Amino acid sequence: MPTATGKKIVTSENYIASHIGAEILEKGGNAFDAAIAVSAALSVVIPHTSGLGGDGFLLARTPEGIIAYNSSGWSPKNLKAEKIGERDPNSVVIPGLVDLWYFLEEYTTLPYEELLYPAISLAINGFYVGKSLHHAILNTVKLNNEWYSVFGNKRFGDFIKFPKLGRILKEIARDPRSFYEGKISEELVEGLHKFNVPVEQSDFSEFHGEKVNLIKINYKDFVVHEFPPNTQGITTLQILKMVEISKINSMPYNDIKRVNNHIKISTIAYEDRNNYVADPRFYKIPDYLLDEEYLAKRMIDEGVQLSLNNGDTTFFAVSDGENDVGLVQSLFYPFGSGIIIDDIVFNNRGYGFSEGNNKPEGRKRPLHTLSILYAEKRDKESLIIGCAGGDLRPQIHAEVFEYYSDYMMEIDEAVNAPRFMYLGNKVIAEKRLGIPATQEDYYSRNVGIVQAIKNKNGKIIGVADPRSEGVVIPVR
Template sequence: MPTAAGRRVVASQNYVASYVGAKILEQGGNAFDAAIAVSATLSVVIPHTSGLGGDGLLLAKTPEGIIAINSTGWAPKNIGEDKIDPRSPRSIVIPGLVELWHAMEDYTTMSLDRLLEPAIKLAVNGFHVGRGLHHAIVNSEKLSQDWQSLYGGKRFGDRIRVRGVGEVLRSVARDPRSFYEGEVAEKLVEGLRKRGVPVELDDFREFRAERVELLKTNYKGYTVYEFPPNTQGITTLQILRMVEMTGINKLPYNDVKRVNEHVRISALAYEDRDQYVADPRFHPLPAFLLDNNYLTQRLMEVGMEAKVNQDGDTTFFTVADEENKVGFIQSLFQPFGSGIVVNDIVFNNRGDNFTEGRNKPEGRKRPLHTLSILYAEGRDDELIIGCAGGDLRPQIHSEVLEYYVDYMMEIDEAVNAPRFMFTGNKVVAESRLGTPSTKLEPFSPQVGIVQALKTKRDLHIAVADPRSEGVSLPV
């Protein structure tokens, strides 16, 4: 079921995880309870996208307001400043996902032991390989020997057990900080060090999730929020601002001119991302990046004209109950991250996102991060949009929102609509868009896998992208 409506809903990229979340809601848990259960289940059944060795972000709208938590990991203090190879031991940063669950306990109503029980059973007793995991395994045959012993040669429908993950989850269920300090953390650090990761126990012990204030801008009657740096959320907001300033969406969505100009706008926003976005504890974000005068100047540089008066972007899921709306995104970065495995836990390679300049590798620094979540409110409705999409996330977020706002599509239609992407050296598009480009399948995961939530009055509409094996379920 790609779309579900109700007072309690869940939508994720995997049918098992959606089922687990729906059961928690059915048993009286709130959206935060269900989110932890879904997150843990995804960590087991689609380990190429996320897991205990990765990190995450949470965005929630509650009766008390917006909650935004950044639990993306920092580099070990001994990382050095040399260039990092994509899947090398130095590409691993401290995993933040378990710490995010810990930070969410202020809002949950059920015990962590109960919420992690489904994931523990799946890890210990085994789960069947889904389509997405099958394709990721087939395309990842050259990873570590530890990885090969777990996933090598597995195909769709095969059964996998990750008992080490289950053991760690049992410890986390008693105390989530056990992942970062104590016997579990000591074993993980020892295992990582044996595999060449320059990590110390203090790098784990001192890591904490961080409450953050979201960035925001206005877009055609909506207030649109995104995560601040170290994430690339600012890039989505820049794209939307320049789209509105140029008026390109007065053209049909599949008009070649509209697609070409959208690509030029995206290229400008990515240039700014690569120059200015870094860990704000090291380099604060310049205040001018959403200023109309600055964006007008940027548009003029590529021969585009602003037409308004100048005054003054993994796996994502969403859950909602009668009071709370939650967007949750978690990641290892590339499929199976670094490919380095300790205790059956696959560790991230998020450090590959370090570059140079403001974003160069430094100890206890978080790399520029591709994860983000979009929240928008206006016209009597609210939207949460998130996706698997890596560097393409700002374009995916903005295109889905534009379909909804500018082209008057319902939220499920906006998620299903054909997308195009600027990849840095070419434009790719789903074939049903009908524009000159590198043609993809009609529904291709290469343009992102989106989950979305729309709330209007007391009704939630949750959408799972048909480009994945995900489902949405009402309760």
């Protein structure tokens, strides 16, 4: 079911994970309980997208206000590289997802042993490979012998187990910080050393994510929020603000003039991203990047041709009727760095470093593609939108939100509507959009996989992108 409405909702990119989240809500757990269970389950069943070796960001709308947590990892303190390759050992940063689970302890109501049990069972007892993991394996060149022994000969419908991951999840269920302090982290550090990752025990033990304040703009009668740098959330807001200033949102959505102007706006926003977005602990991001006067002047420029990459990430959303939670987690590239320690696939987030303000440095977070869009309208209507999409995320967030806010589509229609994407060297578009571009399938994973929830006066609508194997499950 790609769309559903109810008092409580779970939507994710994977049917098993959605079912697990719904079970937690049925047991009386809240949205934070369900979020941990879904996050852990996704870490097992679609390990090419995310997991214990990757990062996570959480955005929650609660009766007390907005909660936003950035648990993106920092580089090892002994990092010496000036340039980092796609699957380079130097691309591994300290994974932050488990720290995000630890942060959520103050908001959960059920014990972690109960919340992680479904994921532990999947890892130890096994599950059938889904289409998403199947395609990721087929599309990945053999990364190393360890990767091949775990994934290389698995195909859709095959049975797969991760017993070592199950053992580690059991330890985490007792104490999430054990992933960073103690025997687990010692084993992981020792294993990473064998792959020449310059990590030390203290890189794990001293790591914590952080609560952050969202950045925002006004767009028509909405207030639109995104995560601040080190994420590219500001790029989404720049695109939307320039769309509003230029008034191209008054044109039909498939008008080629609108599309061409949207592409130009995107190139300008990405150019600013590459010039300014970095870890704010190392570099102060200019205050004026969302000012209308600044953006109006920038729109005179043509922008520059860029190199943009899709990524493999997963986003899900949960609502218990009072709390709406969105969580995005990622390794970056499919199977991240390709380095696997105890069934844990490690990220290659360090490939997000570039040069200048975003150059590689020890204990620094790279420019991060992950973010979540939150929009509200007079406190009676709110949206949480997230996706898989790598560098393309700002375009995906903007297009889906524009469909909703400018073209009078309901949120499920906005997610389903045809998208186009600027990739730097070309423009791709789903065939049903009907514009001159490199044609994709009618529903293509290459234009992003979106999940979303809408809350209007307590009525929840959840959407799972038909471009994935995800489902929405309502709970009474």
